Amino acid sequence: MSEVIITVRGEHELRLAPERATVHLSVTFDGPERADVVERTLAAAEPVRTGLEARKASAAVTEWTSRRLSVYADRPWNSDGRRLAPVYRASIDFTGTFADFSELSVWVTELTVQDGVSIGAVDWHLTPETEAEVEREVATQAVGVAVSRARAYAEALGLSTVAPREIADRGLISESVPIMPKMMMARSAALPMDSGPSLELQGEEITVSAAVEGRFAAS
Numbered sequence: 001m002s003e004v005i006i007t008v009r010g011e012h013e014l015r016l017a018p019e020r021a022t023v024h025l026s027v028t029f030d031g032p033e034r035a036d037v038v039e040r041t042l043a044a045a046e047p048v049r050t051g052l053e054a055r056k057a058s059a060a061v062t063e064w065t066s067r068r069l070s071v072y073a074d075r076p077w078n079s080d081g082r083r084l085a086p087v088y089r090a091s092i093d094f095t096g097t098f099a100d101f102s103e104l105s106v107w108v109t110e111l112t113v114q115d116g117v118s119i120g121a122v123d124w125h126l127t128p129e130t131e132a133e134v135e136r137e138v139a140t141q142a143v144g145v146a147v148s149r150a151r152a153y154a155e156a157l158g159l160s161t162v163a164p165r166e167i168a169d170r171g172l173i174s175e176s177v178p179i180m181p182k183m184m185m186a187r188s189a190a191l192p193m194d195s196g197p198s199l200e201l202q203g204e205e206i207t208v209s210a211a212v213e214g215r216f217a218a219s
Helices: 034-057 101-111 128-156
Strands: 004-016 020-031 061-066 070-074 087-098 117-125 162-169 182-184 206-218
Touching: 004 128, 020 034, 020 101, 034 061, 034 070, 034 087, 034 101, 087 101, 101 117, 128 162, 128 206
Parallel strands: none
Antiparallel strands: 004 206, 020 087, 020 117, 061 087, 070 087, 162 206, 182 206
8 A cells, every 4th residue: 555644633631739829819999089089099008008018028929019009080980860979989909929728728817807998800820931841741642642543543554654744733724714733721700708717719620631633644
């Protein structure tokens, strides 16, 4: 039998427990007096900032950020179509990345009872070092799956030699929409502010996957 071209796909994925959790929160107040709203927002933001700084010093937090104070005014309309007096809103946004999930749970529990503090979503993810290592591993394994499939097809045809011609991310050889190797991050919904005396935060497993296409010559 003459040379046969075999085109196959290979996929592989790994599931890992998250290593980091990034929490998003805002400190927000509104009211009719701009100075009062700003003062209340700054006062409520201070314990958030000091709490993050203390946890950064203890290594429970790897990094954190805060944005500048944002203030804007809005003049709502009443039911008669008349503009009302301005309502001022001031806010400061924070993010904190935790390596210690138990400490994250303690901190979020403390914040849920503070006026003006709104906890957003929590993003669960891997460290950059782990992510890079795992991406290499799943890519290698995906290529191995493609090679094994090509050999299986060749053997079914009574052929014994399989030589690679092309290897690429899925979609590049078949000319469909490319689907690149990806990491699925676990993300929690916004946390309820009346969730009781304590919270235990735990992220779902993170899926890291790769898919490739290979073209082989069998003879």
